[in-house]
Amino acid sequence: MSIDKELKVILDEVARKETPDKAKREKVLKIAEKLKHKVEVEALNRGVKVKVSLEGSVAKDTWLRDEVDIDIFMLIPKTVERKVLETVYMNVARSSLKEYGWIERYAEHPYVEAIVEDGIKVNIVPCYEVKPLSWKSATDRTPYHTQYIKRKLKENQKTEVRILKRFMKGVEVYGADIKTGGFSGYLTELLILYYGSFLETLKATSKWKIGEIIDVKGYYKNNLEEAKKLFDETHLILIDPVDKHRNVAAAVRLEKFNVFRSASKFFLEKPSLNFFYPPQTIPLKPEKMEKILDEYPSDLMFLSFKDVKAVPDVLWGQMYKTQKAIKNFLGKFDFKVLRSECWSDEVKHNLIIFELENLNLKNIKKHFGPPISSPEEKKFIQKYIQNPQTISGPYIKNGRWVVLVKRKHVNAKILLEKKLKSEDFGRTIGVGSKISEALKKEFKIYVGKEIMGFYRQNSSFAVFLTKFLRGKPSWLEQFNFN
Numbered sequence: 001m002s003i004d005k006e007l008k009v010i011l012d013e014v015a016r017k018e019t020p021d022k023a024k025r026e027k028v029l030k031i032a033e034k035l036k037h038k039v040e041v042e043a044l045n046r047g048v049k050v051k052v053s054l055e056g057s058v059a060k061d062t063w064l065r066d067e068v069d070i071d072i073f074m075l076i077p078k079t080v081e082r083k084v085l086e087t088v089y090m091n092v093a094r095s096s097l098k099e100y101g102w103i104e105r106y107a108e109h110p111y112v113e114a115i116v117e118d119g120i121k122v123n124i125v126p127c128y129e130v131k132p133l134s135w136k137s138a139t140d141r142t143p144y145h146t147q148y149i150k151r152k153l154k155e156n157q158k159t160e161v162r163i164l165k166r167f168m169k170g171v172e173v174y175g176a177d178i179k180t181g182g183f184s185g186y187l188t189e190l191l192i193l194y195y196g197s198f199l200e201t202l203k204a205t206s207k208w209k210i211g212e213i214i215d216v217k218g219y220y221k222n223n224l225e226e227a228k229k230l231f232d233e234t235h236l237i238l239i240d241p242v243d244k245h246r247n248v249a250a251a252v253r254l255e256k257f258n259v260f261r262s263a264s265k266f267f268l269e270k271p272s273l274n275f276f277y278p279p280q281t282i283p284l285k286p287e288k289m290e291k292i293l294d295e296y297p298s299d300l301m302f303l304s305f306k307d308v309k310a311v312p313d314v315l316w317g318q319m320y321k322t323q324k325a326i327k328n329f330l331g332k333f334d335f336k337v338l339r340s341e342c343w344s345d346e347v348k349h350n351l352i353i354f355e356l357e358n359l360n361l362k363n364i365k366k367h368f369g370p371p372i373s374s375p376e377e378k379k380f381i382q383k384y385i386q387n388p389q390t391i392s393g394p395y396i397k398n399g400r401w402v403v404l405v406k407r408k409h410v411n412a413k414i415l416l417e418k419k420l421k422s423e424d425f426g427r428t429i430g431v432g433s434k435i436s437e438a439l440k441k442e443f444k445i446y447v448g449k450e451i452m453g454f455y456r457q458n459s460s461f462a463v464f465l466t467k468f469l470r471g472k473p474s475w476l477e478q479f480n481f482n
Contacts (some may be wrong), residue, residue: 006329010273019159028063029058036053038096039052042096054073060346070121073143075128090112090153094110097112097116105263105312108315132242140215140282149186153193157196160198168274173263178320182252182260190216201264206261212237217239226448236252258302272478296355298338299412299448300353300451302445302447303353303416316344317432321430321432325430329416333409339353340355344462349454351460361411362410371398377401384405391406416445425437468476
């Protein structure tokens with residue numbers, strides 16, 4: 001089969017799987033109308049002035065058949081204070097979903113999420129009803145995004161959006177939430193609008209360079225340098241058609257940007273459904289995992305803590321902040337972190353894993369001092385010449401003073417435990433405030449196979465650790481470069 005025919009077969013299959021039929025559309029729209037009505041009635045009963053509208057992928061008809069997110073927006077008068085939005089209007093949202101058991105999420109301000117009929121997810125989001133460029137919150141743009149896509153996106157391009165969304169989900173770059181740091185639905189739709197189709201998008205993205213700029217409406221067509229200066233992001237800028245001062249791709253982390261452009265290139269080279277529907281990761285059996293950890297050539301260290309008092313989006317921001325802080329802290333004492341990742345069930349259990357080149361270091365370190373004839377030369381010699389920590393030196397090597405000294409810390413676990421048990425519970429090294437509060441109550445540090453008790457108890461973590469040790473993305477496994 002030629003690659004063109006193979007591509008067509010694959011894309012037709014994805015389109016068939018992801019395009020909802022008439023019955024499913026009617027069902028979802030019926031649920032959406034029901035939820036809209038609930039919000040309207042709840043607002044009326046509480047004497048709250050609000051307009052309720054359906055936004056997002058359901059309104060734009062770009063949703064995936066088995067992954068439905070219904071976005072109900074509460075458009076409130078611009079004169080309402082933010083405090084009232086976060087109390088009175090949020091209470092309307094909570095009460096509208098009380099029969100389903102809601103959870104609170106947070107973007108720039110809180111909103112409510114629940115799983116309703118047939119596993120469908122619904123978000124009720126407050127925003128201000130304002131004119132373009134008079135935004136009072138980040139969500140105020142959303143109704144204009146919906147209008148723009150509905151006006152510009154052709155009927156056949158809705159299928160192209162669905163295929164691109166499925167591809168992004170398959171290679172794990174879809175979602176602008178803090179946990180994922182990937183591509184939003186709106187960004188995906190704009191890519192299809194700009195490039196025309198799924199294949200043309202991948203042909204372009206496979207050639208993207210760091211610093212890519214996409215200007216759908218041509219706001220900066222004669223002055224791209226102005227756009228570069230306006231936005232802090234260095235890897236991808238996509239100018240929002242409804243707000244030339246906003247980068248739609250601001251949430252896309254560099255890692256996700258790189259994964260997407262690389263996966264695009266390899267898909268075009270060797271098309272496969274695995275890019276869209278990767279095989280489910282089966283966790284290694286405990287006996288196998290224990291043997292691997294026992295023989296693993298590097299050292300794995302797990303920081304475990306519970307019950308962080310934060311909504312999921314805030315939790316993940318705190319997790320990533322803490323991960324980076326601890327990695328930097330360990331590095332200052334010469335513990336080299338090869339890899340690090342976060343895991344959470346978003347309810348109770350949280351872990352940060354650090355793969356270390358060595359858990360234990362030799363108790364000797366070469367410390368470089370100032371150049372000879374430097375103003376600091378005498379001070380350095382005085383500090384180390386009679387110092388009990390000095391093993392050898394000071395001596396001159398390549399024009400600099402050098403000493404060999406004993407290390408202050410030779411075990412990463414002991415070092416980290418000591419720091420996290422100190423009176424500030426890691427705050428001085430950059431541990432997130434809410435995680436620091438959790439550390440005050442309890443935390444544990446496991447090394448290697450000490451994690452096996454938790455591995456046996458938690459299937460989600462077992463999948464995570466199996467994927468972590470495997471390392472490579474599932475879509476790369478089909479390639480043989482020999």
